[in-house]
Structures are given as C-alpha cells and as structure tokens.
Amino acid sequence: xxxxxxxxxxxxxxxxxxxxxxxxxxxxxxxxxxxxxxxxxxxxxxxxxxxxxxxxxxxxxxxxxxxxxxxxxxxxxxxxxxxxxxxxxxxxxxxxxxxxxxxxxxxxxxxxxxxxxxxxxxxxxxxxxxxxxxxxxxxxxxxxxxxxxxxxxxxxxxxxxxxxxxxxxxxxxxxxxxxxxxxxxxxxxxxxxxxxxxxxxxxxxxxxxxxxxxxxxxxxxxxxxxxxxxxxxxxxxxxxxxxxxxxxxxxxxxxxxxxxxxxxxxxxxxxxxx
Numbered sequence: 001x002x003x004x005x006x007x008x009x010x011x012x013x014x015x016x017x018x019x020x021x022x023x024x025x026x027x028x029x030x031x032x033x034x035x036x037x038x039x040x041x042x043x044x045x046x047x048x049x050x051x052x053x054x055x056x057x058x059x060x061x062x063x064x065x066x067x068x069x070x071x072x073x074x075x076x077x078x079x080x081x082x083x084x085x086x087x088x089x090x091x092x093x094x095x096x097x098x099x100x101x102x103x104x105x106x107x108x109x110x111x112x113x114x115x116x117x118x119x120x121x122x123x124x125x126x127x128x129x130x131x132x133x134x135x136x137x138x139x140x141x142x143x144x145x146x147x148x149x150x151x152x153x154x155x156x157x158x159x160x161x162x163x164x165x166x167x168x169x170x171x172x173x174x175x176x177x178x179x180x181x182x183x184x185x186x187x188x189x190x191x192x193x194x195x196x197x198x199x200x201x202x203x204x205x206x207x208x209x210x211x212x213x214x215x216x217x218x219x220x221x222x223x224x225x226x227x228x229x230x231x232x233x234x235x236x237x238x239x240x241x242x243x244x245x246x247x248x249x250x251x252x253x254x255x256x257x258x259x260x261x262x263x264x265x266x267x268x269x270x271x272x273x274x
C-alpha cells in the first residue's frame with residue numbers, strides 16, 4: 001500500500017482521525033488473525049470487528065504480534081443486541097476490551113438499533129466516551145428515523161454511522177442527514193458481497209481506468225467521502241482493495257455509478273426496524 005493510503009483520513013466530530021480504508025473481518029472465521037496481519041503488513045491502520053463476529057481475540061492477537069504502535073492503529077468494535085441497556089452495555093464493553101487485550105477502543109458502535117433499549121445503551125457509550133475508554137462513539141445500521149430519535153436524547157452525537165452502502169444501495173436520506181449533523185459515514189459491504197461486481201457499467205469504467213471492478217466500486221465510496229470497509233482474507237485482495245489512490249473517477253463516472261441505485265440490501269435491513 002502506498003504512503004498516501006496511510007495519510008488519507010476522515011476527521012470525526014470527536015476530533016479523531018479515522019483512516020478512510022479499513023479492513024472488515026465479518027465472517028473471516030479462522031483466517032481472521034492472518035487477514036489482520038496481512039492488512040497491517042500492507043499498510044492498513046484501521047480494523048473493524050464486533051462482538052457478534054466472534055473474532056475479537058484473533059484481531060487482538062494480530063495487533064499484539066504486529067510491530068505497528070498502538071497509537072497508529074484505529075480499532076473499532078460494536079455492542080451486540082443481547083447486551084443493550086446501560087449496565088449491560090458497560091459490561092459488554094469491558095468484555096470486548098478484554099478479548100482484544102486493549103486498553104481503549106478508537107470507536108465503539110451500537111451495532112443495531114434495538115427498540116426500547118438503544119437510548120439507554122447510548123447513555124452508556126457517552127459515559128465510556130467521557131472516560132476516554134472509547135475515544136469516539138457511534139452507531140451502526142441506524143437510518144434517518146433512528147438517528148432523529150437519538151438526536152433528540154443524546155448529549156453527544158454519534159461520530160460515525162456504519163451502514164451498508166454501495167452504488168446499488170445509497171440510503172440517500174440517511175446519508176444527507178448524517179452529513180447535515182456532521183456524522184461520518186462508514187460503508188460496510190461496499191462490494192455488494194460480490195453480487196454486482198460483474199455489472200456492465202462497473203466493467204466499462206474498470207476497463208477504461210485499468211482497475212478492477214472492486215477498485216472502481218471502492219473508489220466511488222471514497223469520492224463520496226465515506227470510510228470504506230472491504231472484507232477479504234486473501235492477502236493479494238487485501239492489497240488490491242486499498243490500491244485506490246492512483247486514479248480518480250470522473251464526474252461522468254460518478255454520475256453513472258450514482259444511477260445504479262436499486263435498493264440492493266445484501267445483509268440486514270434496518271428499514272424493517274422501528
């Protein structure tokens with residue numbers, strides 16, 4: 001990975017700088033540790049995990065065995081649904097830190113907008129933020145209605161909202177609200193889990209730019225200002241997914257990709273959650 005990747009950041013409303021390219025480790029299974037090690041060796045400085053992924057210990061082990069100083073890393077984890085509520089969220093955070101063997105998290109997110117409890121859980125995250133045990137706090141899978149509810153109750157607004165985003169799922173209302181409120185957007189499943197990599201519009205831009213379809217889709221996210229979280233356990237693919245800084249999509253390219261919106265949800269759909 002080029003030096004440029006390491007210096008490409010989004011500044012959060014907490015003042016922290018989050019690397020714009022991160023490694024996602026959902027469903028990385030037994031290859032999690034080697035994937036994180038490969039990413040760190042390639043120049044990644046941002047790793048995104050979650051309690052429900054079941055691989056926080058492997059992420060922590062890869063970090064511990066790396067020669068990258070902790071202060072150069074940005075590590076995110078998330079509060080799972082069964083741990084919602086004020087006291088339960090605090091206990092879950094302690095457990096996450098213990099599994100990662102870290103003294104703090106750079107970003108701690110509410111993973112899903114669990115009804116009835118999410119505001120209590122947010123109060124717990126505000127405590128962790130005040131104590132600087134979570135340097136930034138945020139949410140995941142929160143759409144505009146969930147964010148408006150939280151805005152009305154929060155002392156501290158989320159620093160980030162991690163949602164599924166790709167040219168085929170743009171969540172424009174939620175994106176606009178986050179931009180209005182100064183909440184950074186993180187795109188998970190930015191490659192549609194491979195479901196649209198063969199699309200003719202993607203292929204045409206890839207051919208013209210000499211890049212892969214995946215790189216074209218990821219570059220779209222970068223130029224939209226998103227933090228992107230491509231997931232892979234293959235070292236060559238991990239490197240490819242970050243080789244995004246030696247080309248630029250034209251305005252016509254961006255418009256062509258914007259036109260691909262089709263509401264394609266490849267994972268959970270928070271639109272079904274009150």
